[in-house]
Amino acid sequence: MSESIKKILVTGVAGFLGSHLAEKLSALKHKVVGVDNMIGGYKDNIPKNIEFYNFDCCDLNKMNKIMKDVDVVYHCAATAHEGLSVFSPVEITKNNYMASVSVFTSAIASKVKRIIFCSSMARYGDQQTPFTEDMIPKPIDPYAISKVAAEGVLINLCELNNIEWVIAVPHNIIGPRQKYDDPFRNVVSIMLNRMMQQKAPLIYGDGKQKRCFSYIDDCISCLLPMLDQKNLHKQIINIGPDEEFVTINEVSEICSNITGSNLKPIHKKDRPREVKHATCSADKARKLLNYKTTVDLKKGITKTYEYIKKRGTKPFDYYINIEIENELTPEVWTKREL
């Protein structure tokens, strides 16, 4: 690691990705500052040995204060709720777009060396799979639109101010510390939390949607070199495997085998704007980040199950308001069926 990097800011540090990343950076002896407004995540995710601030990234004055002497920013804070974003666009856009613009503005004003932004595979929309980084983004919902817009602002301001940028594009990540009482996202954790409470898994549509999941450690080992690896400046890189594509029905079966549940899945209406097949190419990550899958899907789900078992199952927490409630809104959310 470069000697010149003394202080790193991680946003969304109470969340799944941000907490693992901050923990690892701190173990590598970096001084880490973290921020989170606690809309998501868990308090016990926050690594003990970091400097933590509880406020909203949209607050530019507060951002400016903690940005002092920061060399590199990893911007992970978001409400990563793709399906919900067509029903709660204000809350989702605020946390994904406005918070990003605030973090980037503060980082650029403070002349950091590099900003690493966690975007999302949602940026590709419903294009031909596997998604490659050279495709023109075609976002199809407010979550994806806010990510693509944030990418645009990042590139624009960094180019103008001569600041390095990297855009990480994770897929669906699984593992310990993921919020498993979130009714709006994280399919594996939702299924496990329900099955462990002797409740049948719920599946939107026919369950033939194809996805690819990455285990958290395999994602973190891609984010770490983004800190200072020279050839990553100005790169957009997919993070996650391009093997073990599974349907949601198959995910449900794996979760059943691991939890010992024999309850049949309940199929619900399709969610509007849900992409049928979403899988990325990992060629660029292999080439630039030496990407390898070290934890396969079954093992990753097992580790997630063990985490929930240790912490205990939880009732689902409907913590984001539904802003547009009509006949398209899933009843699972309006009637709080989970």
Ligand SMILES: NC(=O)c1ccc[n+]([C@@H]2O[C@H](COP(=O)([O-])OP(=O)(O)OC[C@H]3O[C@@H](n4cnc5c(N)ncnc54)[C@H](O)[C@@H]3O)[C@@H](O)[C@H]2O)c1
């Ligand atoms: N987990 C995945 O499968 C996945 C896939 C693709 C992309 N991503 C991206 O990776 C990043 C991290 O995702 P995650 O799964 O760790 O999510 P997460 O919900 O576990 O963590 C995000 C954290 O950000 C915080 N936050 C949200 N809005 C904030 C704001 N305005 N100010 C301060 N803090 C705020 C939340 O409280 C939460 O703790 C996100 O940008 C997400 O879009 C995640």
